[in-house]
Amino acid sequence: MPRPSPRNITVEFDDGSEVTVPFESLPLHLQQEIIRQPFASKPSTDPGQERYLILEWDDGWKEVFEVAPSCTDINRYYVISRPEDVGRLSLNRGDGYPELIEVIRRPLDLKKITFMEEFRLEKDRSTREGKKVDHFFKLSWEGDSLSGYLDDFKRALSDEGIDPGQLSPEKRDQGTELHERIRRRMGLRAGQRQQDVHDFIAYLARRIGE
Numbered sequence: 001m002p003r004p005s006p007r008n009i010t011v012e013f014d015d016g017s018e019v020t021v022p023f024e025s026l027p028l029h030l031q032q033e034i035i036r037q038p039f040a041s042k043p044s045t046d047p048g049q050e051r052y053l054i055l056e057w058d059d060g061w062k063e064v065f066e067v068a069p070s071c072t073d074i075n076r077y078y079v080i081s082r083p084e085d086v087g088r089l090s091l092n093r094g095d096g097y098p099e100l101i102e103v104i105r106r107p108l109d110l111k112k113i114t115f116m117e118e119f120r121l122e123k124d125r126s127t128r129e130g131k132k133v134d135h136f137f138k139l140s141w142e143g144d145s146l147s148g149y150l151d152d153f154k155r156a157l158s159d160e161g162i163d164p165g166q167l168s169p170e171k172r173d174q175g176t177e178l179h180e181r182i183r184r185r186m187g188l189r190a191g192q193r194q195q196d197v198h199d200f201i202a203y204l205a206r207r208i209g210e
Contacts, residue, residue: 005023006034008023009021009034035192036193037193038195043198043199044066044202047203047206048203048206049069050066050069050199050200050203051069052064052114053065053113053115053191054188055103055110055112055114056111056113056114057111059109060187061105061189062188062189063105063190063191064188064190065101066199067099067101067115068099070093070095070096071092071093071099072091072092072116073091073092073116074089074092074139075090075092075098076137077090077121077137078137079103079134080133080135081132081133082133083131085107086103087103087110088100088101088102088103089113108123110137112142114149116145117141117142117144117145118142118143118144119140119141119142121137121139121140122138123137123138124137124138146204146207152186153182153186153208154208157182159185160185162181164209165205166178167201168206179197179201179202183197183201
């Protein structure tokens, strides 16, 4: 079973009354802000069932996202300039509309996307409409998505003296500090929530234990 998702949100007033609404009824930006908070993000019970997206920039910065399990592949990546730059990464989903990831950090300098497989980005063309410019990118297939990260993970384990079994979901209560040590050693950062990175590390630990 994948990581539990919020179902309802309850607001308690100072007179003791409460109002409960479905979490999905909240505006999307508010949902995203809430799940970034540690209290609203539970660890995955089975990290191997999650889908992970890793973005890497030309300066080596790496961000990890968990995306919906129904996401199947990358649709496209483009950047809108008007005048600030905002990246849009679209993932195809098997159950409806594509999932959209906003890339705020240096979107024109994104170098690599890892999702199921590894792709390198190359600017393709730009189109202008008034003050808005759209920059479209080509994705070139690079190969297996996990080999490099698995190698980095094994080196981090060795450098930190950590056994991969200590990072399993069953030991999550005592493993948060260990996950953080591995995260820092691998240079990984959270795209939206810290728990995504910890789930990805637990997934890598399970992979090398297979």
